[in-house]
Amino acid sequence: MRILHFSDLHIGVENYGRIDPATGLSTRLGDFLGSLDEVVEFALNQRVELVLLAGDAYKGRDPSQTHQREFARRLHRLSAAGIPVFLLVGNHDLPNASSRANAVEIFHTLQVPNVYIGDQLQTYTVPTPAGPLQIVAVPWPRRGRLLTREESRGLTIEEIRAEIETRMTEAIQERVSHLDPDRPAILTGHVTINGSTVGTERSMMLGNDHVLLASAVHRPELDYVALGHIHKHQVLRREPPIVAYSGSLQRVDFSEEQDEKGFCVIDLDAAAPQGQRLVDFQFQPVQARPFVTIDVTVATGEPEPTEAVLRAIARHDIAEAVVRVRVRLPAEGETLLREGEIREALQPAHFIAAISRELTAPRRTRLDPAETGGMAAADSLQPAQALRLYLDSRDTDPQRRERLMHCAEELFRADDTADAPPTLL
Numbered sequence: 001m002r003i004l005h006f007s008d009l010h011i012g013v014e015n016y017g018r019i020d021p022a023t024g025l026s027t028r029l030g031d032f033l034g035s036l037d038e039v040v041e042f043a044l045n046q047r048v049e050l051v052l053l054a055g056d057a058y059k060g061r062d063p064s065q066t067h068q069r070e071f072a073r074r075l076h077r078l079s080a081a082g083i084p085v086f087l088l089v090g091n092h093d094l095p096n097a098s099s100r101a102n103a104v105e106i107f108h109t110l111q112v113p114n115v116y117i118g119d120q121l122q123t124y125t126v127p128t129p130a131g132p133l134q135i136v137a138v139p140w141p142r143r144g145r146l147l148t149r150e151e152s153r154g155l156t157i158e159e160i161r162a163e164i165e166t167r168m169t170e171a172i173q174e175r176v177s178h179l180d181p182d183r184p185a186i187l188t189g190h191v192t193i194n195g196s197t198v199g200t201e202r203s204m205m206l207g208n209d210h211v212l213l214a215s216a217v218h219r220p221e222l223d224y225v226a227l228g229h230i231h232k233h234q235v236l237r238r239e240p241p242i243v244a245y246s247g248s249l250q251r252v253d254f255s256e257e258q259d260e261k262g263f264c265v266i267d268l269d270a271a272a273p274q275g276q277r278l279v280d281f282q283f284q285p286v287q288a289r290p291f292v293t294i295d296v297t298v299a300t301g302e303p304e305p306t307e308a309v310l311r312a313i314a315r316h317d318i319a320e321a322v323v324r325v326r327v328r329l330p331a332e333g334e335t336l337l338r339e340g341e342i343r344e345a346l347q348p349a350h351f352i353a354a355i356s357r358e359l360t361a362p363r364r365t366r367l368d369p370a371e372t373g374g375m376a377a378a379d380s381l382q383p384a385q386a387l388r389l390y391l392d393s394r395d396t397d398p399q400r401r402e403r404l405m406h407c408a409e410e411l412f413r414a415d416d417t418a419d420a421p422p423t424l425l
Contacts, residue, residue, distance in 0.1 A: 001130035001184060001270050004048045006039055006263035007228030008248035010092065011067045012059030015253065016322045016351045025066070027350070031289045033070055035249035038286045039263055040074050043083055048265075049128040051078055054228025054246065055090025055140065055190030058103050068106070075107070079114040084126050088118040089139040090190040090228060118188065121168070123175050131183070131270050136175045136222070138189035140229075141168060141210060161210060169216040176219045181274045186241075186266075187217055188226040196230050196245060218243050223277045224266050232259050233283060240278050242266075250288050254324065254353070261288035289350065290321040298329035300360075305333040306341055313345045324353040331359045383412060 009032065017028030043051050058067060078085050093103040101109075108117040116126055118137030126133050141164055155163065172187070179185045192198065192211045217225050218237050225243040227236075233247030246264045251257065262285040268277045296312040298305040309327055316323075323346055327337065339355060346352050387408055391401045 001050070001128060001133065001268040002046070002048045003050045003052060003133075003186070003224070003226075003266040003268065004039065004043050004263060005052045005054060005188075005224075005226040005244070005266060006246045006249060007054035007190075007226075008056045008090070008231055009036060009053065009071075010056055010059045010248060010250070010252065011036075011071055012063055013250070013252055016353055018351065028289075029067075029070075032250050033074075035261070035286045035288065036071075036074050039249070040077050042263075042265075042284065043078060044081055046265075048083060049130045050084050050086065050126065050133060052086045052135075052186075052188055052226055053088060054188050054226050055088045056092040056228060057087065057090075058092060060092060061095050061103055063103055072107075075112070075115060079112060082114065082129065084114045084116065084128055086116045086118060086124070086126060086135060086137075086188070088137055088188050088190055088228065091140040094140055094142065121171050121175070123179065125183075134179055134183050134185035136172065136179070136185065136187040138168065138172060138187065138191055138217075140190045165210050165212060168210065169212060172212075172216055173219075176221050179221050181221070184223050184268050184270050184277050185221060186224045186226060187219075187222050188228070189217060190228045192229060193217065193227065193236055193243070196236060197232050197234055198230055214243060220275055223268050223274075224281075226264070226266075231256060233262065233264075240275060242278065242281050244281070246283075249286055251291050251322075254291050254293060257291040257293060260285055262286045290317075292316055292318055292321045292323045292349075294318075294323065294325045296325065296327045296329075298327065298333055300330050302329075302333060303336075305329050305336050306338045309337070309342055310345050313342070318346060318349045320348070320350045322351045322353055323349040325355045326358065327356065328358045328360060334359060384409060 011029070011032050013032065014026040014028045017026040017031075019025070020027050020030060023030070039051070042048065057071060075085055087104045087107065089102050089104065095102060102119060104117055105119070107115045116124060118124060118135065119139055121138055121141070124135045124137055126135055176187070192209050194211050194213050214236055218241065220241075222241040224241050227243065227245045230245045231248040231252065233245060235242060235244045237243035244264055247259065247261060249261055249263070251259065251261065262283055265282045265284055266278070267280040269279050270277065294312055294316055296309045298308050302308055305327075309325065313325070325342065325346070329337065334357060337357065342355055343352065384405070388405060391404060396404070
């Protein structure tokens with residue numbers, strides 16, 4: 001039995017994109033749908049017998065008609081091929097009112113063949129070409145289903161969260177303990193497991209997070225634990241059953257720049273005894289849009305800061321990437337930075353996210369009293385004396401220094417003449 005596990009599709013994320021003139025849609029929508037196409041093609045060509053989405057099909061709870069249409073097109077290809085699809089409800093799929101439908105409920109309402117919706121914490125039995133599979137579904141919790149208003153009265157937010165986590169753990173234990181040991185069984189949850197590495201999803205949260213201990217889902221009755229909600233692919237437990245986040249299919253922002261994106265493929269031997277069914281586990285990368293950060297530090301005294309930035313850009317592969325450039329340079333170099341040339345060098349990129357500048361504080365020269373005739377305060381120096389000390393501190397070429405001093409002395413004399421009282425004839 002081959003299972004394909006992916007999560008956090010987030011159709012509708014369109015940041016760092018532009019309008020595709022051929023379709024009139026965001027190029028970032030094309031990125032996310034392209035990754036989903038890779039999932040579908042793999043399932044059709046590699047004998048996959050169940051496709052499992054561990055929550056968050058869409059970015060928001062109210063997907064547009066276009067987003068629903070494109071998602072449904074791809075589910076139809078799997079359904080028509082006889083491959084069952086299990087859609088777990090994540091926090092981004094939930095409505096803001098209990099009486100409203102969730103974002104994927106329409107597939108259940110229309111009774112789309114081979115599509116199953118996990119919207120309650122319970123065990124579902126899904127028929128697959130390799131036989132029935134037990135799926136303990138742990139969707140994003142609705143507080144009203146786990147804790148009544150009367151029970152939560154007088155509790156703080158933290159106390160309510162702790163109580164919900166306890167009840168979720170107890171409910172999982174109850175469902176797992178009643179699994180049929182003669183049939184393969186997996187658990188899928190859209191939850192945060194203690195010890196996982198989180199990232200962008202923190203800023204994309206809709207509501208408060210709930211954290212479960214790994215021991216709540218790492219149970220010997222299970223053959224695999226398929227998790228969603230955390231965008232970074234990671235394996236929390238490698239001893240059977242493997243507990244893994246597949247991670248999201250596309251990068252959402254620069255916090256995921258270094259993350260590899262893809263989905264998990266699990267092979268189970270349905271005829272093997274409980275605890276010995278896992279045959280293979282692999283992570284399959286997809287062609288996610290690259291994000292590239294270019295950091296440049298311009299040295300003090302650099303006569304051509306723009307050239308330093310252009311050299312740094314040339315060292316990176318920016319073709320079709322989302323790119324940001326961060327330039328750190330002295331204040332006197334800011335006016336020399338030619339942003340137009342930098343943008344021209346970034347033309348191969350898919351999107352220029354930012355060209356930011358950080359000005360370094362000017363170096364302040366500590367005055368040696370021996371050099372100032374015993375005067376330690378800068379305001380006690382004569383202008384010519386202060387200028388010479390400044391030029392010395394900048395390692396100015398001696399000939400250039402003398403020319404500057406000569407010009408400065410002429411200005412000082414002219415200023416003194418202008419300030420002198422008029423001569424009476």
